[in-house]
Amino acid sequence: MIGPEIDELMRLLARLPGLGPRSARRIALHLLTHRDELMHPLADALVSTAEAIVPCRQCGNLDTTDPCGICQDPGRDPTSLCVVEQVGDLWALERTRVFRGRYHVLGGTLSALDGIGPEDLRLAELIERASAPEISEVIIALDATVDGQTTAHYLADSLSGAGVTVSRLAHGVPVGGELDYLDDGTITAALNARRPI
Template sequence: MHSPEIDRLIQYLGRLPGLGPRSARRAALHLLKRRDSLLGPLADALAEAAEAVRTCSVCGNLDTRDPCSVCADPGRDAAVLCVVEEVGDLWALERTGSFKGRYHVLGGTLSALEGVGPEDLNIAGLLNRARRPEVTEVILALNATVEGQTTAHYVTDRLAECDVTVSRLAHGVPVGGELGYLDDGTLTAALKARRPF
């Protein structure tokens, strides 16, 4: 129905998270209609990113320099490491502007169903960093999923050999959340993690 070039564009767009076949067709049509103002600049930006962006050898962040701008920042607190699953989680925490320590990206979570074991994650790098004398705390900022919690328990067990305090992000009722709309797991976590008022 389409030319091979259009089909190829749709197929690649369809591989992006959140885009199914119909959304990919709409996105392709939108790009093609705005060839000069959108498609050309997007192609240039993709080519530049493919050439310039690299993975930080220290923490696993994506940046145009190695070590990344977060690791190279002397104003960051080297005593605190925040462990996240993916780079997107690091970016989300950075948007808040509330964490001034350093990060460590695992590159996923343990999952027996998907065949992801400890050797597939950057756990060895985390242990090497946690053994450094300046590191005193490791914050586990992993998603509150079964895989995230399994990974958190595994990492906590492995960090027992290091002289660090291990903490995790609080779980429970979000700011602005209404109890009637929360799931049972969130309410249970909130009750268990209650604190004095």
């Protein structure tokens, strides 16, 4: 009843994260009824972005240039490296505008279950970058999950010979978080890491 073109469009939309068959149908219909304002511009944006954006060979960030804007920026602190799992984590950290050093995108975390070992991550590149004389600190900003923390400890071990300070993000109560809704692990971590006011 609905033609194969729309079916294919809905099938592809349904594969986007957070969308399912119903929301894909709704979006496909919205696109078809807003062709000039939305459908054509979106198609153009997809094509031009797919062509323009390349991964940075140095840090793994996505940008229009390689090395990326952050790696090329002379205003960035050359002494510190922040290790993140994915580009989305890099974006999240950049939004805070607190960290002024450079990044290293690991491309994943170690996972015995998923068969991801050290050789599947950009680990050799990290050790090489961290061993450069100008680097003094490596901040490990991985997820506070089991895989993330396992990877963090593995990284700390691997970096022990690089002559750098290795640190990780603090655990604790999220800003705006209510104690009543927090898990025991977070409360324990926050209590153990308590600080004088």
